[in-house]
Amino acid sequence: MGIEIINEPSVIYGKPSLASIDDAIIKPTNEVPSKKYFMALSVTITMLLIGAVSLGLTFYKGTGLWGLKNPVGWGFDIVNFVFWVGIGHAGTLISAILFLFRQKWRTGIARFAEGMTIFAVMTAALFPAIHTGRPWLDGYLMPYPNQHWLWPNFTSPLLWDVFAISTYFTVSFVFWYIGLIPDFATMRDKLAKNADSITQKIKKVAYTVLSLGWRFSNRHWSHYEMMYLVLAGFATPLVLSVHTIVSFDFAVSIIPGWHTTIFPPYFVAGAIFSGFAMVQNVLIIIRKIFDLEHIITIDTLEKMNKIILVTGMMVGYAYGMEFFIAWYSGHEAESFAFINRAFGPFAWSYWIMVSCNVIFPQLFWSKKLRTNIYFMFVIGVLVNVGMWFERFVITVTSLSRDFLPSSWSYYVPSLIDFGILIGSFGLFFTLLFIFIRTMPVVSIAEVKAVIEGSQPTHHHDDEGH
Amino acid sequence: MSNTELYTKKPLPSKLLIFGAVVTLIGAAMSGIAFAGDVQRASFGLIMALMLLISVGFGSLFLIALEYLVGADWSVPFRRITEIVAATSIISILVAIPLLLNLHEVFTWLRPELLQADKYVAKKAPYLNETFFLVRVIIAFLIMAAFYYIFSIRSFKQDLNPTEGFRKTSAKFAALFMPVFAITISVIAMDWMMSLNPKWFSTIYGVYYFAGSVLAALAVVTFIAITLGENGYLSKKLSNDHYYNFGALMFAFTNFWAYIAFSQFLLIWYANIPDETLWFMDRTQGEWMILSLILIFVKFGIPYFALLTRPSKGNPFRLRIIAAWIFFAHVYDMYWNVGPEYSKLAGLKGPVYGLAELAAPIITIGLIAVVFYLVGKGKNLMPVNDAKFKKSLDFHL
Amino acid sequence: MEEKILHSVTGIFETPDDIIKAAKGVSSAGYKKYDIHTPYPVHGMDKAMKLPWSPLGYVALVLGLTGASLAILLMWWTMSVDYPIVIGGKPLFALPAFIPVTFELTVLSASIGTVLAMIIFLFKFPNTSHPLHDTPYIKKVSSDKYGVSIEASDKMFDLNKAKDFLHKLGAKDIEEIYWDNEELNTVKTIWDKKFLGGLVMIAIIVGGGTYFAINKLVYMTPFNWMMEQPRLDAQSVPVYFNDGFSMRQPVEGTVARGWMPYLITDADTAQLSDAKYMNPVPPTEFNLNKGQRNYNVFCSPCHDYHGTGVSRLKAANKQDFPNPPSLHSAKLRGWSDARIYHVITKGQNTMPSYALQITPEERWQIVHYVRTLQRAMNAKPEDVK
DSSP states (O other): OOOOOOOOOSSSSSOOOOOHHHHHHHHHSSOOOOOOHHHHHHHHHHHHHHHHHHHHHHHHHHHGGGOOOTTTTHHHHHHHHHHHHHHHHHHHHHIIIIIHTTTGGGGHHHHHHHHHHHHHHHHHHHHHHHHHHHHHGGGGGGGOOOOOOOOOTTTTTHHHHHHHHHHHHHHHHHHHHHHHHHHHHHHHHHHHHTSSSSSHHHHHHHHHHTTTTTOBHHHHHHHHHHHHHHHHHHHHHHHHHHHHHHHHHTTOOTTTTTTTHHHHHHHHHHHHHHHHHHHHHHHHHHHHHHHHTTSHHHHHHHHHHHHHHHHHHHHHHHHHHHHHHHHHTOOOHHHHHHHHHHHHHHEEEEEEHIIIIIGGGGGGGGGGHHHHHHHHHHHHHHHHHHHHHHHHHHIIIIHOSSSGGGGGOOOOOOOHHHHHHHHHHHHHHHHHHHHHSSSSSOOHHHHHSSSOSSOTTTSSSOOTT | HHHHHHOOOOOOOOHHHHHHHHHHHHHHHHHHHHHHHHHHHHHHHHHHHHHHHHHHHHHHHHHHHHHHTTTTTTTGGGGHHHHTTHHHHTTTTTHHHHHTTTTTHGGGGGGHHHHHOOOHHHHHTTSSHHHHHHHHHHHHHHHHHHIIIIIIIIHHHHSSOOTTTHHHHHHHHHHHHHHHHHHHHHHHHHHGGGGGGTTOOOHHHHHHHHHHHHHHHHHHHHHHHHHHHHHOOOTTTTOOHHHHHHHHHHHHHHHHHHHHHHHHHHHHHHHOHHHHHHHHHHSSHHHHHHHHHIIIIIEEEEEHHHHHHHHHHOOOOOOHHHHHHHHHHEEEEEEHHHHHHHHHHHOOOOOSSSSHHHHHHHHHHHHHHHHHHHHHTSSSSTTOOOOTTHHHTOOOO | OOOOEEEEEEEESSSHHHHHHHHHHHTTTTSSSEEEEOOSTTTTHHHTTTOOOTHHHHHHHHHHHHHHHHHHHHHIHHHHHIIIOOTTTTSSEEEEEEEEHHHHHHHHHHHHHHIIIIIIISSOOOOOOOOTTSSHHHHHHHHEEEEEEEEESSTTTHHHHHHHHHHHHEEEEEEEEEEOOOHOOOOOTTTTTTHHHHOOOOOOOOHOOOOOOIIIGGGGOOOOOOTTTOOOOTTOOOSSOOOOOOSOHHHOOOOOTTTOOOOOOOOGGGGOOTTTOOOOOOOOHHHHHHHHHHHHIIIIIHHHSSSSSSHHHHHHHHHHHOOOOOOOHHHHHHHHHHHHHHHHHHTTBBBBOOTTSSSSHHHHHHHHHHHHHHHHHTTHHHHOO
C-alpha cells in the first residue's frame, strides 16, 4: 500500500561525482575574483572605514560624541552588541544543534554559518569593549592577580558577558577550525609538491600547516567524529547560554520592561530568528555569485524560512506574554512601561519591530512565497531590521522613562552612532568576503558524506545486529 | 503489502485494564477520604492530578505535532502509542469536575475579602473571575479534544482505510497546532497553578510548565513503548537505536527544564522585588527549602547524569527506569508548585503529604493505564499504514 | 643510491561498499597495523575495522568537571575570601550568580581541552612528514577514492603476500610507499644550528616583547584627557575673577561637612540645664571606659585621677601652680552635664580649652566619667546595696 510518495528533498541536487564537489568548492579560492566581488568588497571596506573614523573620533574625544544622555545611558552600543551576538547564534545552531538532530540539510550551509558566527561575534565583541568608555582599561575584566589587587565582580551580569562572549568565540572558532582540517588537507593534496608559481608554493605551505598533517585515516575519523559530537554537545548549551546571559544584562535589573522572567528564552529565540534571516540573506547572494545552486539548494533555504517562521512566532509569544503579564502584575510602572512602548514617543520603533518580526514573517505560511528567492530575501532583510529595532525598543524605551518623571527625555542618536553601526556591517561583511575567497565555504568532507551513493548500501545487515 | 509482515497485531492483555481500574479506584478512594476530611486539601491534591494528566495528554499531542513538523523518522513506530496516550488530555475532565465544584476552596482570588484587601489582586478581576475562568477551561478542553481528533482519531481511521495525503494534512495541522498549543498550555499553567498565588506573576511560567509537560509525556510514552516492545507487542525490527532517541530527547528536555527553572529563579532572586520573591520565599523557608534543593537533584541532577552517556541512552532496560524516574520527578515538581500554596493557605509552616497528595500520581497512573487499554484495544499499536513506517523501522543512528 | 625503507603497501578501491568489505577482510586476516583512508567518514567503518570506542567523551566529562570546580574555586576565593564585598545585598558566596561563569568555564575547558587532547595525544599532530603525504595514493583518497594501506611494521607483513592479498580483495593501483630517506637520515640533535638559531630568535622576541609589555606598554597612557581637563587649581592665577582668587569664598553661613558650630557662649552657662542639652552619649561600659581613658590622659594631670584637685603637675614642678578646685564640691555636683562639657570645650580661669585635643563625643564620654567619679566619692548608703 504505497499510499503516499514521500517527497523528501535531497540535500544536494543531482548526483555530482566526488571529484566535481572538490572542484566546485575549491574553485572560488583559486580564481582571480570577479569585478563584482571587488565592487562588493570596496563597498564593505568603505563602510568599515566610516566605522573606523567614527570609532577613532570616539576614542579621541570620548563617548560624549554618542547620542547618550541621561537617563538613556545605553544606546546604540548595546543595541548593536545584542544584535550582532544574535546574528552569530544561527551559525552555531546550524552547525551544532542541527547536527545533533541529524538534519542533513545543514551540510551545505554549516561551514558558512560557522564562519558567520565567528565574524558576528568579533563584531559584537567590539561594542562592550568600546561602551565601557575607556577601552584601554578593559583588561581588568579578566580575573588575573593585577597590581591593584582587584578582582572582577563575578556577580555582575556584565562580567558574565565577558566570559560568555570570549568562551563562545573560542569554542566557535575551534569548532570551525576542526571542521576545516580535512578540507585544508584536500586542498593541500590538490597542489603539487614542487609547484612552479610562487602563489602555488605559498598556498601549499599554508594548507600543509593548517591541515596539521591530516591524512584521512579512519583511525582518525573515528575520534574525529566523536570529537565533533562532543563539541556539538557543548556548543548547543553554550549558544543558549550566551544569549541568555546577554538577556540577564537587562533582566536582573529592576527596570520595568527589562525585568521579566521570559527574557532568556525570548532572547535566544530572537537571536536564532535574526541569525537565520541573516544567513539566508547572505546565502542567497553567495549561491548566486559562486554558482553553488546545486549545493545550497532552494529546499535548504525553505527549511531556513520555516525556522524563521517558528522563531518569529516564539518572539511574538514573548511580546504577547510580556504585555499580558505587565497588565496582570497590576503594577503601574510595569503597565506604563509597555503602554509607553506601544503608544509613547518611541511607538514608531515598537511598531516597526512588531510588523517586521511578527506580521511579515507570517507570509512564510505560504509555500509559494517561502520558496521565492526574491520574496524571502526581502523578508529576511525586514526581519533583521525588526530584530535590530527590538533591541532598540527594549534598551531605549525603558531607559528614557525612568522612575523620576523630571528626568525623562528622548533619545536621539548622533551621526557617530550611525557611523559605528555602518562600520559594524562593514567589518562583518569585509571579513565574510575575505573568508569566501580564501577558504572552502562549504564543507567538502561533509557534503561528500551525504550525497547519494557515498555511503555503503548494506552496512546495517552486519553480523550480530 | 509487506507492512503486515513487519508488525503482527497482538491484543493488549485485560490485565492492563484490571491494573488500571484498581489503581484508579485506590486513588479515587484516597482522594474521596481526603475530601471527606478536608475539602481544601483534597482539592489541592486534585489540582496536581489534573496538571499531571494534562501534562501527559497535551504533551503527547505536542510530541505528535513535533514529529510531523520536523519529519522525524525514528519516532514513527511509536506514534500510535503517543496518539493513544494523548487521550488522557480528554479524560482529565473527570478530575477537573470535582475541582470546578470546589473552586472557592483553592483560588483565593474568588474570595471577596482578599480582593478588597489587596489592590493588586483586585486589579486582576477582569482576568481572574469565575466566568472567564470557566470559559478558558472549556476552551482549553475543546482545543485538546479537537487536536486529539485531528492527530489521533484520524490516524486510527487511517489504519482501517488508508487515506491519501494523510501525512500532508497532518503536517499542516501540526503547524497550526504549535501556536495554539503554546498559548493554551501557558493559559492552563497560569490559570491552574500560577493563580493559586494571585499576587505572583512570572512571564516564563507557561514555558516552565511546558518543559515539564513534554518531559512527563516523553517519560510515559517511553515507558509504555519499551514495556510493549519487550513483551512483543511491537515490531521485531525495532532496535535499541530507536529507543536511544527517547533518551536523547529526555536528556534535551531535562536540560531545557533546568534552564527555564534556573532562569526564573535567578532573575527573581537577583532583582529581589517583594512581589516576585514571595513565591520563592514560600518555597525556601523551613522544610520547603530542603524540598526545593531535592527538586534540583530529582528533576535535573539525577536524570542528567543518568542520561549523559551514550550506553545509558541505548539500553532500553535502563531507559525505562529513567523514564519512570522522570515521571516521578514531574509529580514531585507539580507538588513543589502546588503544595506550598496549600501550606500557606492552611497556615502551615512546612509541607504536608498524605492521602490527598499521594492520590494525585496514583490517579494519574491508573487513568493512563485505563485509557491506554480502552483506546488501544483492538487497534494496531503501530501506524502500519503510515507512508514512512517501513523506512522508519530501518532507522539507525 | 641507498636502499629505501618500505613503509606500507597501498591499494585503491572505488566504492564505499568495496572499502567496507576490504576493511573487514584486512582486519579479519589478522593485520594489526593497517589503515583505511577515505575522503569522508564512511558509516560502519569503525565496526568493520573493529576499532575501539573513542574515549573522547570521557575525556570531555573529566575536563568539564575540572573546569567547573576550578571556576567555583576561583570565584569563592576572589569574592568571598580575598576581596569580600557585599554587592546588591547578596551573600558573599552567591552561588546562583556564579553559575553562568561556572558554566562558561566548564564548556571552555572541556571543549578546548578535548580538542587539544585529540590533536596532540591521539593524532600526534601536527605531523606533516608522514610517508603517505604527497604520494599519488593520498591525492586519490583525499578526493574521491578509498584506500587501504598495510604497514610494513606489522608482524605478519610480507611484501608479496600483502600485495597478493590486496589484489585478491579487488584493489587497484597497488603501490609501495617508502620512507623519505632525507627525513629518516636527519639526525635530531640539540646542537643543530637552525634549531639553536630558532631558539635564540624566540628568546629575543619573547624577551623583548615581555620587556616592552611590562615596562612600556602597561605604563602607556593612551588617552589622558581626564587628567588634563580644564580646571582651576588652588593658588593659581585667576582666569575668571577679578578679586585675585581662583577659589571662591563659601557663602555666608556655610558649614563644613561633619563639623558642628559651637554656639554656646560663656554668658549662656546659666541656661545649660540637663533638660535643654542632654548628654547625647549613652552611659555604656564602652563609653565610660573611653571617658576614663581620656580623663586620665587629659584631665588627671591637674584634677588628679579621682578628681580631688591635687595636681600632679604642681607636685612635679614645685612651681606656684594653683590646684584646681575639687570636682566633688556640691557646686560642681549640681552642675548640668552641659556645663561641664562647656568648661572642657572653652576652658575656665586657668584651665585652657580642650576643644582641639578632645572630640565632642570624647568630651561627653569624659562628662560621664566625671559623673561616675562624683558618685563614687560621694556614695550614699543606698548605692552600696
